[in-house]
Amino acid sequence: MTGFRRIAQLWRERPAGRLDRKLSVVFLFLIMLPMGLITYFAAERYTASIEKNTVAYVSQLSSKMMGKLDDYVNDMMKISIIPSYLNEIQSGLDMSNRYYEEGGPSKAADRPNESEVKLQITRKVERSIYFMNNIKEGTSNVYLFDLYGNPYFVVKSGGSRSNLQQYYEGWRKLATAANGRPVLVSTQEIAVPAGSKQYMFTVVRDIIDKSYHSIGTIAVDANIGVIENIVTDLEDTTRGKTFILDDNGTVIYDSEKKYLARSMNEHAALAQVTGREGSFRMTIEGEPQLVVYKKSEKTGWLILITVPEQPLMKEAFDTRRITIAAAVGVTGFALMISLVLIYALMRPLRSIVQHMKQVQTGNLDVVFPVRRRDEAGLIGISFNRMMARIKQLIDDIYAMEARKKEAQLESLQHQINPHFIYNTLETIRMTAVLHDDAEVGEMVQLLGQQLRYSIHAGSEIVEARQEWAHIKAYIELLNYRYGDRFVLSLPEEEAVHSIRVMKLLFQPIIENAVNHGFDETKAVLHLTITHEREGDHHIFTVADDGLGMPPAALVRLRRALEEEQPQAAEGRGIGLRNVHERLQLRYGRAYGLAVQSEEGLGTTVRITIPSDDTEQHLRTGVG
Secondary structure (H helix, E strand, C coil): CHHHHHHHHHHHHCCCCHHHHHHHHHHHHHHHHHHHHHHHHHHHHHHHHHHHHHHHHHHHHHHHHHHHHHHHHHHHHHHHCHHHCCHHHHHHHHHHHHHHHCCHHHHHHHCCCHHHHHHHHHHHHHHHHHHHHCCCCCEEEEEEECCCCCEECCCCCCCCCCCHHHHHHHHHHHHHHHCCCCEEEEEEEEECCCCCEEEEEEEEEEEECCCCCEEEEEEEEEECHHHHHHHHHHHHHHCCEEEEECCCCEEEEECCCCCCCCECCCCHHHHCCCCCEEEEEEEECCEEEEEEEEECCCCCCEEEEEEEHHHHHHHHHHHHHHHHHHHHHHHHHHHHHHHHHHHHHHHHHHHHHHHHHHHHCCCCCCCCCCCCCCHHHHHHHHHHHHHHHHHHHHHHHHHHHHHHHHHHHHHHHHCHHHHHHHHHHHHHHHHHHHCCCHHHHHHHHHHHHHHHHHHCCCCCEEEHHHHHHHHHHHHHHHHHHHCCCEEEECCCCHHHHCCEEECCCCHHHHHHHHHHHCCCCCCCEEEEEEEEEECCEEEEEEEECCCCCCHHHHHHHHHHHHCCCCCCCCCCCHHHHHHHHHHHHHHCCCCEEEEEEECCCEEEEEEEEECHHHHHHHHHHHC
């Protein structure tokens, strides 16, 4: 009852609702943590996916846009090389160069038909210019210059540059340095005769005749409206802004036209541009932006496309809010179900606790009502079985205590008989000594020692040396009777003599060997006791070379040793059964006797007992 009362006390002293709180916290973490992580990673993955797809899509659009710009610029460059193949332009420029080389208008008075010559040059050159102006849609004007900087052009509907000479020197230097290769000039702000401002980008080239001499310069202008037409579709898709810059960081085009022809070398965005294409995030004017960039391999122009994150991520944010709301709803529903389950689980457990408290007060007639065959019901069934077993054990203890008292009374009553026997044997021995019969006196003395060792109350555990002395006296008595026909061999190791063994462990086995193994036809029966150590066990072996047992008798003996309540035998093996039961009662089912025998060869009894440390551990565990 002590262990059971301790369990009930622990239940009574536990903090109220402790298990409920633990289960609630466990369910909370098991539900909220996975749901939170799943929601977070799903939202982040969705956002990253949108950004990745946007970058890929914008990069694809920018590649197409850059391809269109490259094609357009390439067409402008092709237009710039036409004068090198048209004889009419070359002859016109040659005439213009000779005309101005000879003094130009200042010498007109000395030359007849001067005006006709000038008109002829202009018509020859401008007729081809009209042709080149209409080759490529979107080009504003084509300007031809002779070696003296005299321009020839045809005015289109958009007008022409009013400050043409301001740019000629720069163009001429670039063209001359390029040695006939086209040069792309970034956007310039120009003035037209109408007084408004326009922005142009230009391709200039040195005009080379068939003899590989420079005869002039060509400049092909294109309005940035051409770029705007290409970029419009992209900006409608991205809802952002587009910047196109040349190698020097000068803005060729920007969506708002705030930075045209201005340098952006110091802008923070350019510092993050690495490689030919990529993307990064930055804040522009207080608004987070996704910036995608790509650089043209042909023109060297860099396109920067800014995409505002707010409209881009709007769908992702909406999806995140919906996901979080769904996760909160599912988590709340799961927690509600968890609380219901916890209540359903704890209710029968609390009932069991109440029943245990009643048991603690001494009421052993409580019965747990089992309503369902679930785990709680199985606990209730086990509780009911435990209570039934406890009551049975209590009844058994009462019965054992009653029998023990009776045995104690009988023991006190029987203590008179051994003293009477000891005194009688001593009287017989003294009489034999007085009549000079030393052998009878010795036998009586040995018998008295045997009886004292067997009957005398005292410790149930003795050293092996005491057992050796007892069985030596027993063998000596037998030899008085049979005339030295029994030879006993004992372990000689001193350490074995001090091993603590159960009292009267060996004598019944020796007696069984003498009674059932002694062969009258043999001169001597050898009885040998040996010892060995196996782990935490002491192994004693009692062997004889007597008659042995037939297989059927050996089977019956082994069955008698293992049965809890063996049937009455013919008398054989009762001593062995007594020793075996005593060993198992004291040490447990793992210990006892094991018998081997062969008919005509003898019998061996193996005794297994624990070492002193193991015995102490067993007794502590039992206690």
